[in-house]
Amino acid sequence: MTSSRLLNGGQIERAKSVGFTFDGRAYSGHPGDTLASALLANGITLFGRSFKYHRPRGLLAAGSDEPNALVTIISGDVREPNVRATELEIFDGLAVQSQNRFPSLEHDLMAVNQLAGSLLSAGFYYKTFMGPAIGPLKSTRFWMFCERFIRRAAGLGKAGIAADPDRYERMNAFCDVLVVGSGPAGLIAAEAAAATGARVIIAEERPVAGGSLLASGEIIDGRNPAVWAREKAEALANLPNVRFLTRTSVWGYYDGNVLTAVQRVSDHKPNRTKGQPRQRHWVIRAGKTILATGAFERPIVFPGNDCPGVMLADAVRRFAVEYGVAAGKNVAFFTNNDSAYDAARTLSLAGIAVTTIVDVRPDVSGACRDIANILGAELLLGSAVTGTHAGKSLSAITVQHFNMTTGRISGAPREIKTDCLGVSGGWSPVIHLASQAGGKPEWDEDLQAFLAPEPNQNWVVTGSAAGYMDTISVLSDAATKGSARSRLVLPSVEAPMLDSSPAPVFEIEPAGKSQKAFVDFQHDVTASDIRLAYREGFHSVEHLKRYTTLGMATDQGKTSNVPGLAIMADIRGISIPDAGTTRFRAPFTPVSMGAIAGERYGDLRPHRLTPMHDWHISNGAKTYEAGLWHRPMIYGSHGETIEQAYTREARAVREGVGIVDVSTLGKIDIQGPDAAEFLDRVYTNMFSTLPVGKARYGLMLREDGIVFDDGTTWRLGETQFLMTTTTANAGPVMQHLEYYLDCVWPELRVHLTSVTDVWAGAAISGPKSRSVLETCVTGTKVDNTALPFMGIVHGRIADIPVMICRLSFSGELAYEVYSGAGHGTRIWEALIAAGKQFDIVPYGLEALGTLRIEKGHVTGAEIDGRTTAHDLHLGWMLSKKKTYIGSAMINRPGLKDEHRLSLVGLISLDNQSINGGSHIVSDKTPREPADSFGHVTAACYSPALGKYIALALVKHGTSMIGKRAFATDLLRDKHGAVEIVSHHMFDKDGSRMHG
Structure with missing residues (x-):
């Protein structure tokens, strides 16, 4: 193996060696080396394979603009793909693999793609795989056959499935001045800003300061430029008002002068200090930002320009x-x-x-x-x-x-x-962050490059990022001047004057057949692809980008965008600024998901638990999340399936008595002289006529006439109401009410308070539910006279005050018992004890859902943001005596169209379960695509009917009752015959509920 290491020079520690492996082979380098420099020093010139043609690729650049040398870091079972070799600092034990090749980097079988160049031209996936069904592919289209192969071949690195063992941190920082980049311009700007006493943060993506000076052969005032930069950086870092962040890439610029950055804290360390994060994500709020981000050199497009x-x-x-x-x-x-x-x-x-x-x-x-x-x-x-x-x-x-x-x-x-x-091929100022901040980049004819737009936030751009490319001067706003571009001369440099303006030549177009000339190296976009895009009508730069994938790779076109735009402009016979440029978007460089998430990994959602949660767990409840709440799904016995458990629980409610935790229902206290008037405007039906001590079922619409939520509201006094909402909509309903009070009807004297967490609730349902209450309630009677349907009484259970409302979601005789949240478990246990002689059974959401499906009651599955009151057979609730939210829109033709989906019931005809989400079709034989005329919203096994049933939304609704159809779920390979019936599948007249 030939060594390419020079005898002298470099910012590396030659006295120390670092061992690492590349594709399983051992190599050595020095501290300070990147993987790219260490492999290059070991004579390695082949670093990867291109995306489409699998062409051999070597290094093109030396920093974050590198498109070719992407590798995967291997650490046990953990894989991190698409890491730039030019930015990966080596350390002892580092193990990396090359990507996008099989079986090896040197001998890649997929290189055969180079023989199919004309077939893999721009937009090949749109044109090649979108033909009609052919030959044996009678049940699908050609794309569906090819898709799995295309997706398997897509991408560069392969992500691992093992959990990331590393720790990440998030930081928030505030400063007067943020300097992005610590080249000469950034260092001088930071020095001037710090001298004013301003709080300064300097962010530098490399391990050391210096920027282009690190790669300069000049002597500044008789000193090595790297030494000059290091001394300047050390002096700044020692100031109390300066924070110097190296290995930190600023990747996003947002409104309000908020910038985001990732600091690679220990990526370069073989053994991280205990508790030390791997990366730290910064959100920096700056008073002023100085962008000293430098410039990227551009390639020239010519035949064979991708050769290692x-x-x-x-x-x-x-x-x-x-x-x-x-x-x-x-x-x-x-x-x-x-x-x-x-x-x-x-x-x-x-x-x-x-x-x-x-x-x-x-x-x-x-x-x-x-x-x-x-x-x-x-x-x-x-x-x-x-x-x-x-x-x-x-x-x-x-x-x-x-x-x-x-x-x-x-x-x-x-x-x-x-x-x-x-x-x-010239230089492109790094204006990505400035462009993200807003504004249109400006073309500079002398530099043949785009410059930063006019600032629309408090920022300036300086140095070569502002277009000053010569070696003897830099820019500095010093954080105090108003101009976005000002010049400050460095100490004398012994070097000849060189012109920074390039000739307007971006491509060498050969005559006749020749090698491919690449514009985007990572995505294999050639100059001929751009010409093809033009011929096929994709002239806009945004269309060009998406049709050819120019600039869509992990390097985001840092080296390819300007040459690509120049070629398109030349083809169209217009100037480059007239052709325009695509908008720069965050992130500037790829950012790991771990860094963005920081400490927020795993299940970090707030878990809301009902007051009786511990009782549920200790009594065998299996829970799942309903919104943010953890609610019992079933109370399973040993060996029971979920279906067996909820069937047993639902049957117990229908035949005897059951108890369910309803503490999660949204509860809003509404008080004030105009409370009744307010509810009349919010609900579709009347509430001002509701007597004190009674409850009423209510329906809310959005302004467009679509159903928003339903629930019951109880009148506790002349000016006080307690509104209940669905569990999931508790927050949105509260926001809805507050908006109308604050913005639409501020004259109404009404006060709202969310009391969801104040009350614990238990619903007891079934023919024996009244007997249970009569056993344990004191201070009030609960017979049909004292507590009629939708009536409210106050009493005590276990000497604790309770409020009881007779209403039913199950379709059975039922009561909701509310107490202070702190007494919830005691009331629950008292009800369980009172119901023991009646064989009371606690039941969960699966049984609750079964009971409501049998009765045809609607929930969020049917109130899905698209249904109207008529769709759900709730038109009887639309008052004609008043106006209310949505009343102006309910009679729009589109909302009364006979072809709209409306609620029906389904009964399985082949004793098969019905999957939620299944499409309703008329075809006996499953096929794809089929003409769907509806879908299943909820399904279960009904113990009351002894059949599998479902609720569904279908076209023509009730006119379809009595007809047969098929519920098909191709994803889960289910296709079964069903009969369309009324959504009221059990106790249609409600005699059980009113008994």
Whole structure:
């Protein structure tokens, strides 16, 4: 294995070694190395395979703009895919794998995709797999056959299924000035801001400060630039009003000058200190933000530009100066601007031979010519690279004459031996955060790049991020000046003047058949794909992005967007700013879900428990969540299935007596002189006529006439009511009422108080429920005269005050008993004790649901935000004597259309269970797709009917009663015959409830 490590240079600790593995093979590097630099130092040039064609790919960049070198970190059973090798700091024991290849990186069978280039062009998945049913594929479309194969091949890295063992933290920070980036511009800006006494946070994505100075060969005031940056950073970090965050990527910019960042606290450590998080997520609220985010170098699009060994010129420079690694022994450069000459000079100072500089411009400055002469490099002006030659990596390039005016190549091709080609197509200021903050980027014709928009929040952009690309000056607003761009000169730099403006050349278009020219390296988007998109009508940059997937990879187009836009603009014959750019969106770089979640993992929802919860658990209840509440599902006996348990419980209610916890129902205390008037406006039916001591079932609509909620409201006094709501809608109903009181009817004298948690509730149901109450209630009678249907009485149980209302959700004789929440368990136990002689049975939500399905009562499954009162056969509740919320809209034609879905019952004809969500179809034989004319909202086994039943919403509703259909659930392979019946499937006249 050939070592590419230089004898001197780099910000690495050469005295120490670090061992790691790549694809199971052991390698070594030094502290300070990234995985990319360490592998490159070990002679590795093949890092991955491209997404679509599985082409061999090497390093292109050296930082967060790297599109090719993505790896998976392996730690036991834990896998973290799609980590950039250029940002992954090595440590002892690090184990990584290459991605998107089989069986190995060197021998990938999927590379056969390269032979199907024309079939895998832009939009291939839209055009190739969307044909009609053919051949044996009679029951589906071609896509459905191909989909599983496409999805299996999609993606790059493979995520693991093991739980993440690491810990993450979340932090909130406030500062006067946030400086993003600690290059020379950021450091000087932070220094000026700190001098004013401002609280300053500096966020730097690299392990050390310095930015481009780390990869500079210049001497500043006789000092190494890295030393200059380190001293400046150390001085700032020691100030009491400065917080310096390294290894911290700011990834999002939001309204109110709120920015988000991820700090890699211990990703680079082999053994994390106990209790130390792996990553820390920051939410930073800044008074002012200074964006010193630098610039990304762009590639040039030319045939064969994805060959391993073809890299960005600045990446070649960074690997040499920052890590002491030679990307090649004989380096050539291909450029349209002066920055490549600076990179070539830096490489020469590091002892790396630069043999050739190919420049598309017909003439260059004397400074550039001087650099080429000093290096002894052949300078080929008015020329372009038109091809590459490679075995495992680059071995030679093809160069031809290039006319920059016409964009044409001509002349005989010339082959030049080289093992590394540094390419520079100009620079793109990193304006992602500025763009996220709002505004449209501005095109700079001199730089051939987009600059940040005008600030619409309190931020400025500085340094090369603001478009100042020369090596002797930076920008600093110093956090005190009003201009978004101001210049501050560094100490003297001994270097020739170089021009930062590139020639407007983004692509070298070959004549005739040639190698592929790639624009987006990770997603294999070629220049010909962009031309195809244009021919097929996808001219808008947003359409281009989605049709070709240009800029949609994990690098989000950091190197590909501007060349891609330039090619489309050229095809359309318009300028690049006229073609426009897509909107930059967060995150700037990929962020792990663990970092965003922080400590919020596992089941972190607030768990609301009823006062009787402990009793339920100790008496065999199996619970599940209903909204935020934990409620008993069943009280299962040993060996019982869920169906057996709820069937037993529901039968006990129908034949004797059962008790259920209803503490979770929403409860709102409504008081005031206008309380009755308020309820008349809220409900569809009248409540001002309700006598004191009585309850009434009520229905609420939204303003559009759709049912919102139902429940009972009890009149406790002339000006006091207790409203109950469904469990899930307790909060929304409260918000609904408050909105109307505060915003629509502020003149009403009404006060609302949520008392859901104040009351504990138990409902006892069944033919023997009155007998149970008569055994234990004192202070009041509960006979039919004293407590008629919907009546309310006050009494005592176990000497505790209770309020009892006779109402029923089960369809049986039933009562709801309310007490103070603190007495809930005692009242519950007293009712259980009183009912023991009547064989009382506690029942859960499954039995409760069974009872209500048998009776055809509606819940949230039917009140789904689309149904009207007429759909649910509740039209009788719509008052014609008053107006109320939604009354103006209930007679819209669309809400009275005869084709609307309405509530019916279903009875299984083949003694099979019916799945909730099943579609109602007329076809005896299951097929896909079928014409559905309804769906099941709730289903169960009915012990009262001895059959499987369901409620459903179907077209034409009651006119379908007596007809047969089929309930089909293709996902769970269920298809059964059913009869459509009335939704009232048990005790239709209500005699049991009123008895």
